Amino acid sequence: MTKSLRLGIAGLGTVGAGVIKIVQQNAALLSARSGVSVEVTAVCAQSRTKNRGVDLSNYAWEDDPVTLAKRDDVDVYVELMGGEDGPAKASVEAALGAGKHVVTANKALLAHHGHALASAAETAKVSLRFEAAVAGGIPVIKALTEGLAGNKITRIMGVMNGTCNYILTRMEHSGLPYDQIFEEANKLGFLEADPNLDVGGIDAAHKLVLLSSIAYGTQVDFGAAQLQGIGEISIDDITAAKDMGYRIKLLGLSQMTDHGLEQTMQPCLVPYNSPLGQLEGGTNMVVIEGDNVGQIVLRGAGAGEGPTASAVMGDVMDIARGINIPTFGIPAAQLTSAPAAQSTTPSAYYIRTSLRDAPGVLANIARALGDASISIDRLRQQNHEGDSAPVLIVTHPTEPANVDKALKAIATNKDTTSDPIALKIVEV
Amino acid sequence: MTKSLRLGIAGLGTVGAGVIKIVQQNAALLSARSGVSVEVTAVCAQSRTKNRGVDLSNYAWEDDPVTLAKRDDVDVYVELMGGEDGPAKASVEAALGAGKHVVTANKALLAHHGHALASAAETAKVSLRFEAAVAGGIPVIKALTEGLAGNKITRIMGVMNGTCNYILTRMEHSGLPYDQIFEEANKLGFLEADPNLDVGGIDAAHKLVLLSSIAYGTQVDFGAAQLQGIGEISIDDITAAKDMGYRIKLLGLSQMTDHGLEQTMQPCLVPYNSPLGQLEGGTNMVVIEGDNVGQIVLRGAGAGEGPTASAVMGDVMDIARGINIPTFGIPAAQLTSAPAAQSTTPSAYYIRTSLRDAPGVLANIARALGDASISIDRLRQQNHEGDSAPVLIVTHPTEPANVDKALKAIATNKDTTSDPIALKIVEV
Numbered sequence: 054m055t056k057s058l059r060l061g062i063a064g065l066g067t068v069g070a071g072v073i074k075i076v077q078q079n080a081a082l083l084s085a086r087s088g089v090s091v092e093v094t095a096v097c098a099q100s101r102t103k104n105r106g107v108d109l110s111n112y113a114w115e116d117d118p119v120t121l122a123k124r125d126d127v128d129v130y131v132e133l134m135g136g137e138d139g140p141a142k143a144s145v146e147a148a149l150g151a152g153k154h155v156v157t158a159n160k161a162l163l164a165h166h167g168h169a170l171a172s173a174a175e176t177a178k179v180s181l182r183f184e185a186a187v188a189g190g191i192p193v194i195k196a197l198t199e200g201l202a203g204n205k206i207t208r209i210m211g212v213m214n215g216t217c218n219y220i221l222t223r224m225e226h227s228g229l230p231y232d233q234i235f236e237e238a239n240k241l242g243f244l245e246a247d248p249n250l251d252v253g254g255i256d257a258a259h260k261l262v263l264l265s266s267i268a269y270g271t272q273v274d275f276g277a278a279q280l281q282g283i284g285e286i287s288i289d290d291i292t293a294a295k296d297m298g299y300r301i302k303l304l305g306l307s308q309m310t311d312h313g314l315e316q317t318m319q320p321c322l323v324p325y326n327s328p329l330g331q332l333e334g335g336t337n338m339v340v341i342e343g344d345n346v347g348q349i350v351l352r353g354a355g356a357g358e359g360p361t362a363s364a365v366m367g368d369v370m371d372i373a374r375g376i377n378i379p380t381f382g383i384p385a386a387q388l389t390s391a392p393a394a395q396s397t398t399p400s401a402y403y404i405r406t407s408l409r410d411a412p413g414v415l416a417n418i419a420r421a422l423g424d425a426s427i428s429i430d431r432l433r434q435q436n437h438e439g440d441s442a443p444v445l446i447v448t449h450p451t452e453p454a455n456v457d458k459a460l461k462a463i464a465t466n467k468d469t470t471s472d473p474i475a476l477k478i479v480e481v
Numbered sequence: 482m483t484k485s486l487r488l489g490i491a492g493l494g495t496v497g498a499g500v501i502k503i504v505q506q507n508a509a510l511l512s513a514r515s516g517v518s519v520e521v522t523a524v525c526a527q528s529r530t531k532n533r534g535v536d537l538s539n540y541a542w543e544d545d546p547v548t549l550a551k552r553d554d555v556d557v558y559v560e561l562m563g564g565e566d567g568p569a570k571a572s573v574e575a576a577l578g579a580g581k582h583v584v585t586a587n588k589a590l591l592a593h594h595g596h597a598l599a600s601a602a603e604t605a606k607v608s609l610r611f612e613a614a615v616a617g618g619i620p621v622i623k624a625l626t627e628g629l630a631g632n633k634i635t636r637i638m639g640v641m642n643g644t645c646n647y648i649l650t651r652m653e654h655s656g657l658p659y660d661q662i663f664e665e666a667n668k669l670g671f672l673e674a675d676p677n678l679d680v681g682g683i684d685a686a687h688k689l690v691l692l693s694s695i696a697y698g699t700q701v702d703f704g705a706a707q708l709q710g711i712g713e714i715s716i717d718d719i720t721a722a723k724d725m726g727y728r729i730k731l732l733g734l735s736q737m738t739d740h741g742l743e744q745t746m747q748p749c750l751v752p753y754n755s756p757l758g759q760l761e762g763g764t765n766m767v768v769i770e771g772d773n774v775g776q777i778v779l780r781g782a783g784a785g786e787g788p789t790a791s792a793v794m795g796d797v798m799d800i801a802r803g804i805n806i807p808t809f810g811i812p813a814a815q816l817t818s819a820p821a822a823q824s825t826t827p828s829a830y831y832i833r834t835s836l837r838d839a840p841g842v843l844a845n846i847a848r849a850l851g852d853a854s855i856s857i858d859r860l861r862q863q864n865h866e867g868d869s870a871p872v873l874i875v876t877h878p879t880e881p882a883n884v885d886k887a888l889k890a891i892a893t894n895k896d897t898t899s900d901p902i903a904l905k906i907v908e909v
Binding site: 071074075079082083085086087088184190191192195196199200201202203204205270326328331343344345346347348349350351352353354357359360362363364365366367369370371374376378382383384387 | 633775779
């Protein structure tokens, strides 16, 4: 008799429904590949009556995810509800406590409680896996944890929030301002209930800190990531970037330095024709650099029913095949606590501000940059809008601290009419 | 006391030296990640005295790989000699027979004997892994076998021979003809001892058939792949393709159809700005499409010491972590034997020939195309060279059989002065 692996699924949104479809439609494949019959035994969601396009009649129903997680006929608890605390956390803890494997797509949960949950999984000698939490269908957790396990990882970069990428590319193609495209994305259902999770860079940073933990063997530390959202990006920025051969992307960057771990999630200019620059809409990309492998680029759909369910099933199949690797690649007790480091790596920057139309104003700004040890590569004053004019500056490579200093000086200048913003230029 | 995993390495070329460097330099990382001390105990190569830039003094030396493979102090036999038969095959068989795990970078060996060797590994309950055999440092075997295990794979495409890609991109950038760049690549040591392995598409097809086996659960069948090398590509083709917004790549394509398994490795035109079109030099790219995940694109260095050694170590680390998955994803006995199918999928084609300068000649060629049910999208007659003129044709989508028919008619036409070639146009 074939062994079976029994799933209990909490959360029946698009991803949950997608997982059930794979289990039902690809049953023979899953069984051939794992030697195990992968089955769903019980499910749980907010509404029992909602039509989800999948047949749930053979599965037990639970109203409470904690009860589901502890059921005797569940081997793997699949948490697809989301949320960093509440039922998601309680049920995952309950599952691990009851000796069940856990597969989750919940980046917020792991970014905040990953270390404790990984420890609990190890104590229970079960797997806690989260491929679906990072970059949708791209098997990046697997690539980083296993495929590249021979490497000292030196840097990770990624565009990992499809909604932000949708907004930025739509602004470019339509010429419409941020607020209007934001509303459009909202109407299309692309935004989280709290849109700041997306446009504030929080969701993408959740993913970045999870990758950092695996890459550098460090404890997940969401608070250490420096965040900057896309809300300040104007259509002028997008046009100016394009004119210079760049595109603006919400780019995550993580690297271990002599001073500690740098983790930034911020809008950056990347070359228009680079793999990162060419990303359209909801496509995600992760770039991993290792001491031996050089640069590996992974690209795919960052969200959606099929891709995310594919990632969930990748984890389920690993468990079916008897694979059990610590959640972050090494045992939780060995994960170190790296100090958070401010970036000191010099980069070129794009700076935008607006200045009153008066004699000597531009000279003052140029002086502010000079005082911050920044030399100017290009400067362009646009047509006046009323009595002020947008000014766009590209600097020669300079340290981030210098840019902060210059921005403060520009912001407090009496002739500055809009808060300056600075975007790093990343040549990848 | 920490457990150890002891490697015996046969073949100390760049990859073998690279593996030893990783074991020596990243020892602490490897141990933390696997819970096992990964060590080299014995090595074997043709010359004992050659300086390879690594310290071999702590390792036992064997002159014979078969003896190395069977040593009591070897847990994993790492075969990095190459060659589809001879010592590579004999030693891998010996290792499996002696109950040793095997990690190899040898695509030729597996493309020809993969099924038998996978069976032998299963009988011995050991791993036979080959990540380094396909696409260098890209963890594509792992992505396909494990990360995407929830998917029915629908198509695989790939640029997987760095030497061919080097030649084609160098021709474009230099404007120099094939023969000259071929010689340049030869001097740089980029070509195999038998260059036809590279430029004939054989090496890349070895890789493609291995991916097919995993993707579709079929027995590796190298003979079923249709090959066309890059030797006929002229600088005119490259220029014409570029003018039309395309680039020529040696592209592998594998898909399961109702008629059987299509596997082709041939020069194709791909959009210049597509991810495949943008590949330069030795970079490889594999595109995997699955019923749920959609399209995943993986990109990285296709060869070289570090990348290939990284892939070897990925397999070694899997073994150190206790992972044992059948070589081609499902047990060898369950791999099916799919009939080889000729492609019937309609595509647009680029056709080049040369015609004598005489009245009615072009009409004859146009008629030959019409007789083969091919309609012409674009046709361009270039400047005469002597008494004949190159003619470049782009067809509307048509079945490959029609193209074969038209090529025969053109080739036997009395006014044709050079054998026609046809390249598929793939919109990816």
